[in-house]
Amino acid sequence: MTPRAYQAVKNCQVIVGYKAYLRLLDSDLSGGLLAGKEIISSGMTQELSRAGKAIEKALAGHDVCLVSSGDPGIYGMAGVILELLEKKGATEIPIEIVPGVTAASSCAGLLGAPLMNDFAVISLSDLLTDAKVIEKRIHSACRGDFVIVFYNPRSKKRIKPLERAWQILLKYRPPQTPVGIVRNARRADEEAILVPLKDLLAVKQIDMGATVIVGNSKTFLNGKYMITPRGYERKKTS
């Protein structure tokens, strides 16, 4: 968490967020950073309702924090709140989007340096995006030889998008292509795993808290590190 984000949470009167994320800020939701604040928490997939409540509280004159994990601007709450402000005719509310460290960054650092060259970020959740659009994007990212970062790779009920992604990836990239999987990055139970592409589906740790980074044609393993070369240097020395 950046100092700017910490200050925003500390100075607000009302805090709104998915309960699991609020617990990361203050494990018992009252004794620490969140002491004395009005707390509005809800479960997953209730993003619109959370954003609506945040706007109501702001219109009533309170300083409100709407919390995302990672960076709120990447698959987070920034878009939902800005769209809803317009629909509710509440565009006079001053908004600050406080950027954070997104999973691509926090996970890459635990694997080595897989994002030293151009990369594509794709969410495998087909709740909000049509499965065909997702598949088309995987094809395009493969053709462009992008390193690919998959967010929301798999859940208990949603197995197929990752299977389908894996099948597409194998059409373009060798079975030995390095893949990194990071779960719960920068939390107490973080795990970082490196496997060749061919073994991706067998990694049990892939769930909604995981991020998957698939190397491009130049990515290599260097001891315990996954590295995508920045550019010509590697060519000259190999």
Next chain:
Amino acid sequence: MTPRAYQAVKNCQVIVGYKAYLRLLDSDLSGGLLAGKEIISSGMTQELSRAGKAIEKALAGHDVCLVSSGDPGIYGMAGVILELLEKKGATEIPIEIVPGVTAASSCAGLLGAPLMNDFAVISLSDLLTDAKVIEKRIHSACRGDFVIVFYNPRSKKRIKPLERAWQILLKYRPPQTPVGIVRNARRADEEAILVPLKDLLAVKQIDMGATVIVGNSKTFLNGKYMITPRGYERKKTS
């Protein structure tokens, strides 16, 4: 800067980095955060020499910080240092890559919420990557309808890659596609500019300190904000 990065700088004995970035940490390079530290600074494009000096100092038993702006794992120093460690046979040196807020995140937040859906990150610097590879990636990213984030979009001497990118973009996206340009994000002189794609090349502020974010087919302007919808919601309401 995250608290983890701050602590790493505070606790090190030797700090190595591009002079302009070190000045962001401590404007006179001695009175503040950097007081009492050995400082090794050098100009741009001397990444390999900086990394080499950092390794020498670490081998001599010092705690060393090698500084990048943004996230060191995204076009930063993480890859250079890991590759060089292997070449120098110094893989026993313990390394921590401290993630940061990359320009895609810090810039997106100033424009609205352009990265709510899948996106591709492409550096337009052809110093380390062949111009043809860059062009191929722009074509692929356009075909996949990715939002595109361009790093290193233009310098005084390097005008052509952005011109070429713009020509390619116009083959796939309407001239009115929203584009956001952010310069010196989160610094005193930050600037955020929104233009339609057709006017991109005329934006004088595009230089090496700028980041350019090009919307996908669904990106729209909402008052002063650039928003890419997360998914189906927009379809239902429009």
